[in-house]
Amino acid sequence: MTARARLVLFLVAAVVFAGFFTAACAHLPPFGTPDHPYGDRAVAAALARRTANVVSAVNFDVRAFDTLGEESILFGTVLGATLLLRRAHDERHRRAEAERVMPTTRLFGTLLLPIALVVGVYVVAHGQLSPGGGFQGGVVLATALHLAYVAADYRALKKLRPLAVLDVADSLAAASYTLIGLAGLIAGSAFLENVLPLGTFNTMTSGGTVPVLNAAVGVEVACGLITLLAHFLSQAVELTDTDRRENGDG
Amino acid sequence: MNEWLVGAAVAFVVLAATVAVLTRDPTRQAVVLSVLGLGLAILFAVLQAPDVALSQLGVGTALTPLMILLTVRKVTRQPTRASRDADRHDGAEGREQG
Numbered sequence: 001m002t003a004r005a006r007l008v009l010f011l012v013a014a015v016v017f018a019g020f021f022t023a024a025c026a027h028l029p030p031f032g033t034p035d036h037p038y039g040d041r042a043v044a045a046a047l048a049r050r051t052a053n054v055v056s057a058v059n060f061d062v063r064a065f066d067t068l069g070e071e072s073i074l075f076g077t078v079l080g081a082t083l084l085l086r087r088a089h090d091e092r093h094r095r096a097e098a099e100r101v102m103p104t105t106r107l108f109g110t111l112l113l114p115i116a117l118v119v120g121v122y123v124v125a126h127g128q129l130s131p132g133g134g135f136q137g138g139v140v141l142a143t144a145l146h147l148a149y150v151a152a153d154y155r156a157l158k159k160l161r162p163l164a165v166l167d168v169a170d171s172l173a174a175a176s177y178t179l180i181g182l183a184g185l186i187a188g189s190a191f192l193e194n195v196l197p198l199g200t201f202n203t204m205t206s207g208g209t210v211p212v213l214n215a216a217v218g219v220e221v222a223c224g225l226i227t228l229l230a231h232f233l234s235q236a237v238e239l240t241d242t243d244r245r246e247n248g249d250g
Numbered sequence: 251m252n253e254w255l256v257g258a259a260v261a262f263v264v265l266a267a268t269v270a271v272l273t274r275d276p277t278r279q280a281v282v283l284s285v286l287g288l289g290l291a292i293l294f295a296v297l298q299a300p301d302v303a304l305s306q307l308g309v310g311t312a313l314t315p316l317m318i319l320l321t322v323r324k325v326t327r328q329p330t331r332a333s334r335d336a337d338r339h340d341g342a343e344g345r346e347q348g
Binding site: 012019032053055123131132133135136139140142143146228229232233235 | 252253300302304305308309312313316317319321323324
């Protein structure tokens, strides 16, 4: 396709999209008003199931099946990246070297790493109560661990990161979401139906299956992202081409 | 007050996104993307979506730029002797094809 044809195609598509988008936006409720038709319904549904965090109630109860899809996308992404970034036969393994870090950076990392890990666990554990949840807490946990790479070096990160365990935990957490869903079927209800006791509002055990699904997603996201970054890091730090090595500039 | 905050956050996001589009070097792009992620996180927080802000902060500001930087580091490599030889022998044809 020539550049001209591409431009014409883009302009036509852009005009059509702009027309429909403007028409759709004209029917939206005005910005910043106290009237929230969707919000009111979501809050009512969340309160009925005794889940304090409405977003978690939507993600893990009302639309738990959507979240299963999202979780599977992440799992598939990690799986695909693992497959593509595996060591090729013409790549050599190279030992990562110890690196010098500024003392202030080291101190900053050493202090912040445990705090960040605790914050991550807190965000996952309180997903049904306060803003955040499995995905957010998992991302915080995964990024927090890499403070070890910033504050020390790659070897310190490797010591902190049992990759085989994380791989298995990632798969188990991904599978457990479906298993919890099947528990609904076994209990004589629908797939991913909230069948556990709902508990007392605004306590750690409230919300029925919401905190359980939330924890499954938290473990899956944390382990998946650490595994994903591990493969990117090993490609950049550990693996080198054979011919580069032979030339002595690897 | 809140409208001013939303306006300022939107302006910052638009500015950062424009700079990200106009930046050609992937390494610089990663840094600009990180700043854009921070701006989006502030925008989401101002719009009362703290959980989205939290994931934006983790994914957009830390993870994605890090992955881009690691990929750039892996992909940009010094020319090897074999590829230099090839360049010398059929450099003219290679350049035309490339």
